[in-house]
Amino acid sequence: MSQPQSYPSAVPVGVDTSRASIARVYDAALNGKDNFEVDREVLAQVATVAPGVAELAWANRDFLIRACRFLASQAGINQYLDLGSGLPTAENTNQVVQRIVPNSRVVYVDNDPLVLAHARVLLEENTDTSIVEADIFRPFDVLGNQAVREELDFSRPLALFQVGTLHHYLDDDAAELMRTYIDALASGSYVVIAHFFDPEIDRYSELARKMEDKFVHSPMGGGRFRTRAEIQAMFGDLEMVEPGLVLCDEWWPDGPRLAPLSEVRHCIVGGVGRKV
Numbered sequence: 097m098s099q100p101q102s103y104p105s106a107v108p109v110g111v112d113t114s115r116a117s118i119a120r121v122y123d124a125a126l127n128g129k130d131n132f133e134v135d136r137e138v139l140a141q142v143a144t145v146a147p148g149v150a151e152l153a154w155a156n157r158d159f160l161i162r163a164c165r166f167l168a169s170q171a172g173i174n175q176y177l178d179l180g181s182g183l184p185t186a187e188n189t190n191q192v193v194q195r196i197v198p199n200s201r202v203v204y205v206d207n208d209p210l211v212l213a214h215a216r217v218l219l220e221e222n223t224d225t226s227i228v229e230a231d232i233f234r235p236f237d238v239l240g241n242q243a244v245r246e247e248l249d250f251s252r253p254l255a256l257f258q259v260g261t262l263h264h265y266l267d268d269d270a271a272e273l274m275r276t277y278i279d280a281l282a283s284g285s286y287v288v289i290a291h292f293f294d295p296e297i298d299r300y301s302e303l304a305r306k307m308e309d310k311f312v313h314s315p316m317g318g319g320r321f322r323t324r325a326e327i328q329a330m331f332g333d334l335e336m337v338e339p340g341l342v343l344c345d346e347w348w349p350d351g352p353r354l355a356p357l358s359e360v361r362h363c364i365v366g367g368v369g370r371k372v
């Protein structure tokens with residue numbers, strides 16, 4: 097595939113405090129400390145149309161953690177390629193899976209300088225986990241990266257994550273992008289995706305479109321709310337693990353739900369696919 101350019105994060109914002117970054121806005125939504133006023137302002141702007149916007153981040157993050165537990169405890173996976181790792185410092189992929197399967201190998205990929213700096217400090221003494229600087233929307237760059245190839249054995253099953261990332265890729269060929277990644281995986285591998293969602297139901301669809309509009313016009317750049325068909329296409333012909341592509345909160349929740357899901361939580365889905 098051609099190398100696309102039309103997504104804001106192709107050029108990382110650096111540690112410029114006057115520009116918002118995807119990683120820092122996400123950190124702000126999760127009540128983290130590594131964000132600036134300009135990042136919090138993006139959330140404040142989206143909150144004018146969706147007061148619970150931070151719940152998008154929580155639903156996404158909790159889904160990621162449950163998927164990690166599933167892969168380590170049930171699927172027998174012990175190597176992970178986590179694309180767009182983000183800034184959170186608690187319950188990161190390596191912490192969750194290495195608690196269940198010690199010595200699992202985890203390679204994070206990101207292009208935000210703050211993420212890279214944080215991760216390098218945090219991972220200094222962890223020889224099973226590393227972070228690589230690359231553009232995750234250029235699959236050939238990631239797959240050809242020497243550190244990625246050295247750390248992970250692509251002849252064996254691994255888990256590849258695009259969690260909370262692909263909605264920041266604005267072109268229409270996201271499914272093609274994912275096919276390049278999937279083609280490189282051994283059979284028995286898993287792909288995990290979480291993505292902003294337009295449920296195509298009047299009231300939630302309207303909410304999704306309003307949030308999208310705010311994100312597009314924010315200093316962070318875009319966030320696309322895609323339809324079920326568009327997101328499902330990113331899994332190609334992978335076999336979906338039950339219950340398939342569903343609201344993040346409905347993918348194997350930790351326990352019974354006592355309160356109804358907020359409106360915002362209807363606007364993010366996740367799923368896990370297995371390469372047969």
Ligand code: SAM
Pocket residue numbers: 105106118119122156157160179180181182183184205206207208211230231232233258259260261264
């Ligand atoms: N995957 C984590 C999670 O679900 O908790 C973090 C998600 S965070 C919303 C998205 C991450 O993707 C950020 O850390 C951002 O820097 C990274 N990212 C966005 N576009 C990227 C690109 N083109 N190349 C590398 N990383 C990118």
